[in-house]
Amino acid sequence: MNKAYAYDLIVIGSGPSGRRAAVQASKFGKAVLVIERHQKIGGVSVHTGTIPSKTLRETVLNLTGWRERGIYGFSYRVKHHIDAQDLGRRLDKTLSDKIDVLEHQFSRNGIDVAYGVARFVDPHTIEIVGEQGRSRQVSGKAIVIAVGSVPHRPDHIPFDGKYVIDSDAMVCLEHIPRSLVVIGGGVIGIEYATIFSALDVRVTIVDQRDQILDFVDREIVQDFVQQLRDRGVNFRLGCTLESIVIEDDQPVALLEGGRRVRGELLLYTGGRQGATADLNLAAAGLSADGRGRLKVDANSFQTEVPHIYATGDVIGFPALASTSMEQGRIAACHACGYAVPPAPAFFPYGIYSVPEISTVGLTEEDVQKKKMPYETGIARFRETSRGQIMGETAGFLKIIVCLETHRLLGVHIVGEAATELIHIGQAVLNFGGSFEYFIEATFNYPTFAEAYKIAALDVWNRMTPRQDGEPPAVAPETLAPERAAKTD
Numbered sequence: 001m002n003k004a005y006a007y008d009l010i011v012i013g014s015g016p017s018g019r020r021a022a023v024q025a026s027k028f029g030k031a032v033l034v035i036e037r038h039q040k041i042g043g044v045s046v047h048t049g050t051i052p053s054k055t056l057r058e059t060v061l062n063l064t065g066w067r068e069r070g071i072y073g074f075s076y077r078v079k080h081h082i083d084a085q086d087l088g089r090r091l092d093k094t095l096s097d098k099i100d101v102l103e104h105q106f107s108r109n110g111i112d113v114a115y116g117v118a119r120f121v122d123p124h125t126i127e128i129v130g131e132q133g134r135s136r137q138v139s140g141k142a143i144v145i146a147v148g149s150v151p152h153r154p155d156h157i158p159f160d161g162k163y164v165i166d167s168d169a170m171v172c173l174e175h176i177p178r179s180l181v182v183i184g185g186g187v188i189g190i191e192y193a194t195i196f197s198a199l200d201v202r203v204t205i206v207d208q209r210d211q212i213l214d215f216v217d218r219e220i221v222q223d224f225v226q227q228l229r230d231r232g233v234n235f236r237l238g239c240t241l242e243s244i245v246i247e248d249d250q251p252v253a254l255l256e257g258g259r260r261v262r263g264e265l266l267l268y269t270g271g272r273q274g275a276t277a278d279l280n281l282a283a284a285g286l287s288a289d290g291r292g293r294l295k296v297d298a299n300s301f302q303t304e305v306p307h308i309y310a311t312g313d314v315i316g317f318p319a320l321a322s323t324s325m326e327q328g329r330i331a332a333c334h335a336c337g338y339a340v341p342p343a344p345a346f347f348p349y350g351i352y353s354v355p356e357i358s359t360v361g362l363t364e365e366d367v368q369k370k371k372m373p374y375e376t377g378i379a380r381f382r383e384t385s386r387g388q389i390m391g392e393t394a395g396f397l398k399i400i401v402c403l404e405t406h407r408l409l410g411v412h413i414v415g416e417a418a419t420e421l422i423h424i425g426q427a428v429l430n431f432g433g434s435f436e437y438f439i440e441a442t443f444n445y446p447t448f449a450e451a452y453k454i455a456a457l458d459v460w461n462r463m464t465p466r467q468d469g470e471p472p473a474v475a476p477e478t479l480a481p482e483r484a485a486k487t488d
């Protein structure tokens with residue numbers, strides 16, 4: 001242990017990034033303290049965000065029999081009357097198992113945990129204010145701020161926990177509403193909207209933008225939106241929420257231009273903000289932006305005060321549990337004097353809507369903007385044997401390929417297992433591989449992964465000279481030399 005300070009590393013926050021930072025530093029033999037304001041470790045990810053929402057999704061898919069409807073018809077149900085208690089039961093078990101694993105991880109790695117609100121006294125000293133206002137001070141050679149984020153709650157939204165709620169309240173609903181209005185078609189809004197639509201709840205999604213999920217490839221979003229419209233989800237896009245009133249025991253969203261949208265419950269998911277309000281950042285020589293976020297060096301995650309790092313949601317984009325964990329690990333390595341390379345260029349997005357969406361690399365819109373010569377290949381899941389066995393009637397995988405180098409530029413998937421499948425594309429992309437890898441490699445059969453081969457063949461067929469005199473869809477000079485030779 002460093003003599004001048006009580007701890008080598010103090011981590012504020014026990015979410016994914018704080019946990020990774022703490023465990024990494026303890027593996028280097030450092031004395032580590034994690035400070036957590038809640039009574040259980042885990043962060044947003046475990047208590048109100050990632051794990052609860054994904055558990056809820058899995059419960060809904062299982063109890064409704066959603067995955068079997070392609071085979072047995074749309075009226076197929078595993079359980080006919082699903083109530084909030086049915087949803088809560090699995091959630092309680094998953095969360096208590098998860099917390100147990102995390103607590104054991106901390107104790108076997110010798111990580112100290114202090115429960116209370118952390119605030120800076122000076123750049124190396126933190127006061128921990130516990131229950132009943134009891135406080136103590138600790139000092140650390142290095143500090144990681146991993147305080148995460150909280151839902152953005154604008155003043156004009158009348159949150160009351162009954163008619164108008166934010167995403168934190170979605171994990172403890174006492175009953176399932178018959179209709180739901182979701183304000184905000186970002187990832188959180190879309191995930192909950194589609195999970196509740198799978199429960200036969202009437203859902204309306206309102207967003208001020210003309211399109212939802214604007215960072216996702218348009219062809220994927222168009223297919224996704226069409227699937228949702230087909231099952232009765234309503235969209236009010238390009239509509240800004242002005243205010244909310246309660247009429248006849250129901251919330252009514254009043255939209256710019258006079259439109260009204262009514263439902264039994266209104267979920268507001270208009271973004272999140274960094275949870276820095278209680279940190280007394282000025283005492284550490286730091287300040288946050290208007291949304292509570294901190295600025296860091298993109299490679300080391302150091303703030304302007306070099307021994308203080310910030311990781312996870314508190315630094316803003318991309319604000320994912322997956323990327324937050326990596327940031328925490330890299331920051332701890334840097335703080336402990338261990339050089340690690342920066343994270344690979346492309347990370348995946350997994351949107352756990354019903355159906356799933358996952359994406360890595362450039363979208364078709366990106367390559368068009370960059371004026372790169374490209375070709376796309378598509379595989380429908382219903383064309384894969386695994387898809388047929390599982391009754392998949394929708395969903396597809398799209399690859400984008402550079403015509404000059406044949407390198408894979410992007411992979412975009414909507415449908416079952418998208419969030420797992422994406423990692424095959426991610427590996428090829430980050431290793432700089434060409435799409436021919438998918439053609440030459442042998443895949444397990446039957447699998448959804450076969451879709452990569454089908455999509456790659458789709459590209460290949462369009463690039464390959466035909467023997468019936470018809471020109472190929474893509475000029476032959478775009479073929480790599482060794483490929484052109486093979487087709488002679």
Ligand SMILES: Cc1cc2nc3c(=O)[nH]c(=O)nc-3n(C[C@H](O)[C@H](O)[C@H](O)COP(=O)(O)OP(=O)(O)OC[C@H]3O[C@@H](n4cnc5c(N)ncnc54)[C@H](O)[C@@H]3O)c2cc1C
Nearest residue numbers: 013015016017037043044049118148312313319320321322
């Ligand atoms: C509904 C929802 C679904 C999501 N789904 C996904 C998903 O499927 N996949 C994905 O990758 N990401 C998902 N996310 C995002 C993911 O949860 C976050 O990116 C992740 O939790 C951020 O981790 P973090 O370590 O930055 O902080 P957090 O998980 O936010 O944890 C921060 C911790 O710091 C503590 N803290 C704050 N201030 C103080 C203080 N002053 N003193 C002491 N402790 C403090 C908090 O109590 C909290 O426990 C989802 C988020 C939400 C809200």
Ligand SMILES: NC(=O)c1ccc[n+]([C@@H]2O[C@H](COP(=O)([O-])OP(=O)(O)OC[C@H]3O[C@@H](n4cnc5c(N)ncnc54)[C@H](O)[C@@H]3O)[C@@H](O)[C@H]2O)c1
Nearest residue numbers: 184185186187188189207208240241269270271319350351
């Ligand atoms: N699966 C995942 O990876 C996952 C899941 C959930 C959350 N997250 C993370 O959580 C973060 C927050 O997600 P989010 O969905 O709350 O925020 P967001 O910022 O992504 O989306 C908010 C949406 O609300 C709309 N909006 C805001 N105010 C509005 C108004 N007054 N009227 C109409 N529309 C309005 C915005 O146009 C935007 O589309 C994201 O950054 C995401 O990375 C990730």
